[in-house]
Amino acid sequence: GSLLLAVHFYSSPRAAPLIPNTALGVLLLILSSLLAYAGIRRSLRNAFLFLSLCLTISVFWCGYGVVFILGGQGVLNDTGDFRNALVPGLVTFTLALLMIAVVGFLCREVILAMIASAVSLASAHEVAMHYSVAFGSSAIACNYMIVCLVGGYFALGRILYFLTKEKIALPGTDLAKKKTHEQIQSTSGSMNCFAVTGLILNMLSASVFGCRLLGITGKLFIGQVPWLWAAGIYQTGICILSYRAMDVLMATFFGFTSILKFAGGYCLLYPIWQPEEPSFPTPFLVVFSILFVVLALFVTLKSPVDGLYLLFYVAYCIALACCPKGFFEGGPQGVDVAIFVASALMTLVHLYNVKASAKIPTGKGAVKALIARSRFLKLREGADLHTPYLGYSKYADAEVLGYACSVLASFAITVTGDPQAPLATVVIPWVVVAGGILKLLGGSVAFARGKTLESSAFILYAVMWIIWGLTRYGGLYSTTRSFHTAVGIIAFMLFNGFIIFCSLFLNTAWFFYSLTFLLIAVSFLLDAIHALPAGYDIAATLIFGLVSFYCFLSALFNSIFEGSCLPMGRPIVQLSGVGGGMTKCLHLPARKASSVKRIADILKNGGTCGIPTDTVYVLVAACNRPDAVEKAHHSKRQAQDRPMSLWISSLKQLEPAKHLFTPLLWDFMEAAWPSPISLVVPRGEWVDFLGMKDSAKYVGTPQSVAIRIPDCSVTTHLIDLVGPIVVTSANPTGEADTTHHNQVYAKLGDKVDAVLCDGPSPENIASTVVDCTKIDSGNIGFFRVGIIPKSQV
Numbered sequence: 161g162s163l164l165l166a167v168h169f170y171s172s173p174r175a176a177p178l179i180p181n182t183a184l185g186v187l188l189l190i191l192s193s194l195l196a197y198a199g200i201r202r203s204l205r206n207a208f209l210f211l212s213l214c215l216t217i218s219v220f221w222c223g224y225g226v227v228f229i230l231g232g233q234g235v236l237n238d239t240g241d242f243r244n245a246l247v248p249g250l251v252t253f254t255l256a257l258l259m260i261a262v263v264g265f266l267c268r269e270v271i272l273a274m275i276a277s278a279v280s281l282a283s284a285h286e287v288a289m290h291y292s293v294a295f296g297s298s299a300i301a302c303n304y305m306i307v308c309l310v311g312g313y314f315a316l317g318r319i320l321y322f323l324t325k326e327k328i329a330l331p332g333t334d335l336a337k338k339k340t341h342e343q344i345q346s347t348s349g350s351m352n353c354f355a356v357t358g359l360i361l362n363m364l365s366a367s368v369f370g371c372r373l374l375g376i377t378g379k380l381f382i383g384q385v386p387w388l389w390a391a392g393i394y395q396t397g398i399c400i401l402s403y404r405a406m407d408v409l410m411a412t413f414f415g416f417t418s419i420l421k422f423a424g425g426y427c428l429l430y431p432i433w434q435p436e437e438p439s440f441p442t443p444f445l446v447v448f449s450i451l452f453v454v455l456a457l458f459v460t461l462k463s464p465v466d467g468l469y470l471l472f473y474v475a476y477c478i479a480l481a482c483c484p485k486g487f488f489e490g491g492p493q494g495v496d497v498a499i500f501v502a503s504a505l506m507t508l509v510h511l512y513n514v515k516a517s518a519k520i521p522t523g524k525g526a527v528k529a530l531i532a533r534s535r536f537l538k539l540r541e542g543a544d545l546h547t548p549y550l551g552y553s554k555y556a557d558a559e560v561l562g563y564a565c566s567v568l569a570s571f572a573i574t575v576t577g578d579p580q581a582p583l584a585t586v587v588i589p590w591v592v593v594a595g596g597i598l599k600l601l602g603g604s605v606a607f608a609r610g611k612t613l614e615s616s617a618f619i620l621y622a623v624m625w626i627i628w629g630l631t632r633y634g635g636l637y638s639t640t641r642s643f644h645t646a647v648g649i650i651a652f653m654l655f656n657g658f659i660i661f662c663s664l665f666l667n668t669a670w671f672f673y674s675l676t677f678l679l680i681a682v683s684f685l686l687d688a689i690h691a692l693p694a695g696y697d698i699a700a701t702l703i704f705g706l707v708s709f710y711c712f713l714s715a716l717f718n719s720i721f722e723g724s725c726l727p728m729g730r731p732i733v734q735l736s737g738v739g740g741g742m743t744k745c746l747h748l749p750a751r752k753a754s755s756v757k758r759i760a761d762i763l764k765n766g767g768t769c770g771i772p773t774d775t776v777y778v779l780v781a782a783c784n785r786p787d788a789v790e791k792a793h794h795s796k797r798q799a800q801d802r803p804m805s806l807w808i809s810s811l812k813q814l815e816p817a818k819h820l821f822t823p824l825l826w827d828f829m830e831a832a833w834p835s836p837i838s839l840v841v842p843r844g845e846w847v848d849f850l851g852m853k854d855s856a857k858y859v860g861t862p863q864s865v866a867i868r869i870p871d872c873s874v875t876t877h878l879i880d881l882v883g884p885i886v887v888t889s890a891n892p893t894g895e896a897d898t899t900h901h902n903q904v905y906a907k908l909g910d911k912v913d914a915v916l917c918d919g920p921s922p923e924n925i926a927s928t929v930v931d932c933t934k935i936d937s938g939n940i941g942f943f944r945v946g947i948i949p950k951s952q953v
Contacts, residue, residue, distance in 0.1 A: 161191040161221060162279070162307035169301040182232030188225030192218040196394075200401065208353045208514050209272050213260055215357040217279060219364065219394050220253045226386035236383050243290040245383025247376060248367040252387075252500075254283040256360045259508050267515040271314050271332045278306040351514055352407040358398040358414045359507040361391040365421045366500040373493035380488065382432070385425040392421035392593075396601065403555040403605055408719050409459050413470060415561045415598050416452065419568070420476070423589035427487050437485045438586045441575035444568065445481035447705070449474050451564055451712070458716055461531065461539070464523035469506050472499050486586065538722045555605045560715045562602030562618045566673075566708035569595025569625050570680065570701040573633075587633040595625030613666055617659045617674060624652050628684055645688040653681045668729025669711050676704040745909050747901065750874050750918035759916050760881035767913035768792045770890045770904035774872040775836050775923045775947060776897040777890040777904050779912060780807075782882050786855035789886050793858040795911035804859050804888040805838055805866035806850070809879035817846035822936050833869035834876065836927040836947045840866045850884050859886055864933050874918070889926070899924050923947050 164179065164187055171178035179187075199214025227236075227245045236242050257280035264273025282303035289295040317333025368384045371377045377384075395418035402411035430438050452474045460467030476495045483489035513519045531537050572590035603618030631645060656678055663670040679700040686692040714726040746762075748755035750772055759769050763782040768791055770777055779795070781788035783806070793804065808814060811829060818826060821841070829839060843865050847856055859865060868887075870876060879885055890898045891907050898904050901917040909915075928948040931941035942950060 162304040166301045166304035169297040172297045180232055181228045185225040185228030188221040192221040209264055209269050211353055212356045213272055213276055216256055216360055219390055223249050223387040223390040240378055241383055244377040247287055248371045248384060249387045250283045250287045252364045252367040254280050255504055263511040263515055271310055274310045275307050278303045352402055352405040352410050354398050354401040355410055356507055356510045359503045361395045362417055362503040363500050364391045366496040369487055369493045370497040370500050373490060380428055382428060385428050388421050388425035392418045395421060403558055406556045408556045408560060412561045413455060419593050422593045424487050426589045437488050439484050440480055440486040440586050441572060442481050443574045444572045444590055445477050447571040449477035458720055461527050469502055472502050540722050555608050558602040558605035562599055563708050563712035563715055565594045565599045567705050570705035574698055574701050588629055591629030592626050596622045613662050620655055642688050646685055649681060649685045664733040665731050667731055671732055672707050673711055676707045680704050745912055746914040747917050750916045756878050759914055760878055762913050763882045770912050770915040772918035773870050773875050775927050776899055776921050778887045779890040780885045780887050783884040783886055784851040786853045789852055789855035789858055803861055804886050806859060807868050807887045808884045809876040813884055817849045820844050820846040825932060825935050834871040838866045838868040838927050838929045839932045840864045841932050897926055
């Protein structure tokens with residue numbers, strides 16, 4: 161990328177540049193996507209500065225490339241258009257990359273710092289070139305050549321490192337030491353490493369409007385839209401990645417700010433279809449400021465400095481609400497300047513605190529210490545803070561953002577607008593981006609967390625908001641199309657009727673949430689057939705908005721505090737067998753020896769427990785407790801063709817019955833175990849040694865029994881304490897294997913006495929089951945090929 165730009169600026173004094181603007185823009189877009197991919201993939205190894213550098217330059221080249229494409233296509237024709245389009249982005253990335261470079265030098269990341277400082281200087285020289293003819297383009301090209309040389313040096317160092325099998329490592333190119341240091345540092349506390357890029361994106365959008373107020377640019381026009389929409393698109397990506405980083409509050413904040421960026425870009429496109437500047441719906445912006453205030457209060461619990469930063473956006477929304485022309489007036493632009501400065505300071509603080517050993521104080525832990533003294537509030541903490549109820553997920557819960565988007569979309573359409581001039585009021589970005597795109601995001605994350613009903617509702621409502629927003633407020637809607645619109649709305653209402661029915665079995669809040677959306681759909685239908693009573697649409701949107709706001713507050717409270725300060729309510733209809741796992745049994749962490757001993761005591765006393773293994777979770781009972789074996793069989797609704805198996809921790813437990821096994825079979829068992837291989841052996845008198853008595857009929861078949869020594873230290877230690885155990889998968893017969901202790905709760909929670917919790921299973925595949933009933937004749941078979949392949953057996 162830098163080589164392309166170096167060639168471009170060396171050849172720019174000529175009449176015809178060597179690389180046409182359109183071609184350069186397209187190439188920069190391709191390279192920006194590759195850079196973003198490299199940064200995100202690398203972030204999994206905690207290379208924080210590398211991630212920040214890659215994503216920052218990726219955003220830079222994305223917006224930069226689109227501006228070049230606009231210039232190449234003749235959109236930026238007037239004198240000074242190219243300067244007015246480029247300068248806001250160049251100013252932002254000059255400062256952002258300079259901060260990354262400074263932190264890089266302080267933390268001895270010399271190569272990254274050199275690349276960041278060179279691109280920063282190139283951007284600064286380009287700004288100077290646009291305002292003074294004394295500055296030529298060769299200085300910009302020289303800076304980009306420095307990036308090429310540093311990158312080439314790093315590539316040469318890595319190639320030598322691999323070719324010489326780690327014997328030669330040029331200074332600054334050995335990543336092994338850095339990786340170890342960063343991994344140790346990352347385990348000391350969870351940190352959202354994507355927040356820095358999100359803050360830089362806030363600087364970028366604020367720069368576009370702030371530069372206009374300060375007179376740095378001459379006007380606001382279509383040439384600055386690439387910066388705003390590139391910031392909006394990347395901010396949406398940062399929102400998703402923040403959910404991956406299990407940071408619900410900052411993910412919600414970045415989702416909110418992405419809405420403002422898309423709206424700002426949309427407003428700059430207005431001169432295309434109408435001469436006058438647009439007006440803004442005041443109720444929406446007031447509600448948006450309230451949502452920012454609530455979010456700021458909750459962010460303050462984690463970091464007071466971050467909470468104060470969010471108050472700038474409260475002021476921004478209030479300034480927009482007070483100014484009829486919104487982004488085009490001086491009040492909001494003045495707040496943009498403040499946001500630019502605050503975002504730059506916050507970026508520097510976050511960058512430095514992640515890398516440096518001596519931290520800049522941000523008040524973390526201060527509010528937490530105050531709440532610890534409270535009797536009424538207790539913060540949710542621990543490894544399972546974001547663990548979903550039905551298993552393991554890589555994402556935190558996005559319901560907070562989903563409910564907030566419902567609030568925003570509903571209050572955005574309280575301004576009906578002029579049917580003859582639907583575009584005169586800014587409604588489309590609020591409805592389509594907030595109610596549509598971000599709600600789709602929330603639905604997708606809910607689906608990834610196993611919330612089928614919630615995800616279906618969010619996705620359905622998102623599609624409805626997008627279609628209705630574009631149709632009603634985009635000028636696509638007319639009398640001749642009203643019948644077709646009505647048919648589509650009725651189809652959505654039928655789907656929503658099904659969601660209302662299902663929500664009866666979920667909780668009270670969801671029932672009212674889906675029911676009040678039906679009021680919104682009815683108002684859409686009445687509007688489509690021109691039979692809307694005066695005031696009905698306002699009443700429907702207010703009711704739905706208030707219900708959504710309660711759900712938003714409830715989700716926020718439940719994600720931060722223990723207990724149910726604002727409960728979602730119980731299911732309105734409770735059926736036998738539905739939600740059986742809601743009554744959670746005793747759960748104990750597997751990493752503690754005391755937990756294993758307690759599980760062993762429960763098994764000795766005739767209980768049944770769910771435990772982790774070297775494959776999936778299983779349900780177990782002690783062999784010497786026939787009542788427990790029978791209980792395990794009935795609690796699982798065990799089918800006759802899926803008999804329970806037998807587990808031991810060592811062949812010494814079968815030593816008294818060794819004479820009842822053939823030598824070949826005994827040798828094979830010694831060679832195969834411990835492993836995820838279950839051996840089906842002939843049933844014999846050796847079963848009587850285990851003390852199962854009448855309950856032995858539930859284990860194996862009349863001809864054979866499956867037996868195994870698991871390759872899991874926790875499981876074998878438990879068997880050492882209890883003796884041989886009877887085992888079956890921890891799920892009702894016919895359902896998928898359980899791969900997380902939360903799934904054991906959900907499926908068998910009220911039927912087992914305890915669960916030994918160890919998070920996600922190391923494998924999602926069950927054991928291999930080998931038929932050894934005819935091993936003495938030289939034949940073995942396979943009932944199931946699981947994690948161990950046939951060749952290894």
